[in-house]
Amino acid sequence: MSVTKDSLEESLRKRLAAEYVAAFDTSGGCGQSFEVTIVSSLFDGKTLLQRHRLVNDALKGEIEQLHAFSQKTYTPAQWTAQKQQET
Numbered sequence: 001m002s003v004t005k006d007s008l009e010e011s012l013r014k015r016l017a018a019e020y021v022a023a024f025d026t027s028g029g030c031g032q033s034f035e036v037t038i039v040s041s042l043f044d045g046k047t048l049l050q051r052h053r054l055v056n057d058a059l060k061g062e063i064e065q066l067h068a069f070s071q072k073t074y075t076p077a078q079w080t081a082q083k084q085q086e087t
Contacts, residue, residue, distance in 0.1 A: 015058040033068035039079040
């Protein structure tokens with residue numbers, strides 16, 4: 001089964017109890033490169049490396065099928081602060 005934007009978002013919501021997920025196909029449509037933004041309370045108290053490992057473990061099967069995968073991870077508090085800075 002190929003990896004899609006929707007399948008990544010659904011997997012992250014389920015596996016990481018993410019309250020916000022946005023995946024973007026950066027491969028030009030072939031589904032081999034994705035950027036994701038994830039907001040989850042599971043990231044509270046974790047370093048950036050710990051967060052990325054958590055995501056990588058949750059998406060191990062999917063990431064194996066991709067050429068490139070980049071992620072931005074936020075706690076709910078960080079996400080709220082980020083959104084406020086943008087306005």
